[in-house]
Amino acid sequence: MKTAGVKALIEEVLATLPRPITEDVIEDVFVAIEANAKWLVEYEELVASLGKLSTNSAIGMWVAKSVGRTGAQQVVSTKSKIAGSYSKLEFTGSTSSKKLKVDAASQQVWEYYDQHRNELPKDISRYKAALIDLVMEGIPVHEAFAIVQKTDA
Numbered sequence: 083m084k085t086a087g088v089k090a091l092i093e094e095v096l097a098t099l100p101r102p103i104t105e106d107v108i109e110d111v112f113v114a115i116e117a118n119a120k121w122l123v124e125y126e127e128l129v130a131s132l133g134k135l136s137t138n139s140a141i142g143m144w145v146a147k148s149v150g151r152t153g154a155q156q157v158v159s160t161k162s163k164i165a166g167s168y169s170k171l172e173f174t175g176s177t178s179s180k181k182l183k184v185d186a187a188s189q190q191v192w193e194y195y196d197q198h199r200n201e202l203p204k205d206i207s208r209y210k211a212a213l214i215d216l217v218m219e220g221i222p223v224h225e226a227f228a229i230v231q232k233t234d235a
Contacts, residue, residue, distance in 0.1 A: 112162035187217035
């Protein structure tokens with residue numbers, strides 16, 4: 083999984099945040115990363131490896147998954163310089179689908195792309211790895227595409 087490094091970083095950061103968490107927990111994670119030199123170096127290495135958009139999308143996805151919430155609305159970050167924007171989170175009433183292996187996830191991503199290619203951005207293929215990772219983690223394919231399209235960092 084290409085975003086395993088992001089997941090490890092998020093787990094470490096989330097463990098330090100005060101409880102209860104707020105709907106702005108994704109922004110809180112970005113702020114914590116910026117305030118900690120070690121985490122900032124890890125973040126910058128992830129950006130060098132995955133790209134900023136994929137890294138920031140994965141941060142949002144892993145935070146939401148870790149706290150059991152879903153994105154409610156995309157907003158501009160006022161506290162973080164590295165986030166750009168983030169999703170405010172709300173509790174979800176639905177559970178994510180079953181985790182998939184890479185071949186099954188790739189197939190779902192391809193099928194969704196094939197059915198919706200006229201509606202999707204021309205550069206959506208740049209996010210193929212992130213899409214497959216999201217689907218492998220149990221995010222429904224339509225939500226995975228929405229996540230990568232919403233991220234504007």
